[in-house]
Amino acid sequence: MPEAIIRLMTNKKPPQAAARPKAEPARQRHKAASEETYHGLRACEALFARRPEEIVRVYLTAGRKRHFARLLAWCAEHRRGFQVVEEENLRRISGATHHEGVAILAKAIRRWGLENLLTEVAAGRATSPILYLDGVENPHNLGSILRTAAHFGVTAVAGRAGELPPLSPAAVRVAEGAAETVPVCDLADPAAALRRLAAAGFAIIAASSHKGVSPEDVRLGGRCVLVLGSEGKGVSPAIERVATTRVRIPGTGAVESLNVSVACGVLLAEASRQRLAAVSGTRRRE
Numbered sequence: 001m002p003e004a005i006i007r008l009m010t011n012k013k014p015p016q017a018a019a020r021p022k023a024e025p026a027r028q029r030h031k032a033a034s035e036e037t038y039h040g041l042r043a044c045e046a047l048f049a050r051r052p053e054e055i056v057r058v059y060l061t062a063g064r065k066r067h068f069a070r071l072l073a074w075c076a077e078h079r080r081g082f083q084v085v086e087e088e089n090l091r092r093i094s095g096a097t098h099h100e101g102v103a104i105l106a107k108a109i110r111r112w113g114l115e116n117l118l119t120e121v122a123a124g125r126a127t128s129p130i131l132y133l134d135g136v137e138n139p140h141n142l143g144s145i146l147r148t149a150a151h152f153g154v155t156a157v158a159g160r161a162g163e164l165p166p167l168s169p170a171a172v173r174v175a176e177g178a179a180e181t182v183p184v185c186d187l188a189d190p191a192a193a194l195r196r197l198a199a200a201g202f203a204i205i206a207a208s209s210h211k212g213v214s215p216e217d218v219r220l221g222g223r224c225v226l227v228l229g230s231e232g233k234g235v236s237p238a239i240e241r242v243a244t245t246r247v248r249i250p251g252t253g254a255v256e257s258l259n260v261s262v263a264c265g266v267l268l269a270e271a272s273r274q275r276l277a278a279v280s281g282t283r284r285r286e
Contacts, residue, residue: 143174
């Protein structure tokens with residue numbers, strides 16, 4: 001009996017080819033609590049340069065393969081996963097539109113505590129300013145300040161534990177690699193910590209938009225803690241009481257204050273000028 005009639009009698013449908021499974025988009029490896037997915041060209045370059053052993057997995061677009069050839073070779077040699085993905089998948093994996101074609105899943109950046117900072121002081125390595133951010137909670141401001149701090153060679157950026165923003169992937173991208181070179185320090189009791197630094201010979205200099213001497217009249221180039229307050233409230237009274245000096249950036253008065261990251265750049269530029277002038281003066285005397 002013909003096959004078609006048999007199927008009709010038994011009500012059976014002709015066999016169909018198995019459907020091909022749809023290609024799934026790239027999936028991100030499960031992220032542990034101690035890991036972050038960092039993104040951005042300079043941030044990822046600095047991560048690879050400073051702590052390659054903490055890389056877990058690399059994601060990048062085809063257009064970045066040549067730029068990160070050494071990173072991919074390192075991943076292959078050290079059995080670290082890497083995946084070439086489409087722009088859309090990388091946006092999903094990184095959680096950002098400004099990923100610049102690369103993202104790296106890695107151990108989160110470690111933050112310092114007071115003892116780490118005091119160790120640097122005791123070893124004589126804290127020869128440039130320390131920044132203390134009082135009430136600065138915007139991650140992008142932290143990233144911008146870290147970038148400026150790296151440019152001018154700051155010892156560390158400190159703040160109150162639980163108040164200073166986390167080193168989120170967004171903040172790290174804004175820092176353009178500086179988050180891998182400038183330590184971020186959490187202080188449980190900032191006023192007490194600043195007093196200990198003052199006892200160790202550091203001047204505590206608070207920036208103010210209302211009162212204080214001009215930056216060029218303050219010794220910013222040596223051992224000092226430069227305190228920067230939030231744009232809304234400025235330096236808190238408890239921290240201001242610890243300060244030995246107040247400094248004010250002169251201006252027209254058309255606006256109440258500068259953005260905290262801009263003020264940071266102005267003051268650190270003056271600190272750098274003073275250090276260079278001191279070195280130049282020493283060389284002339286020699």
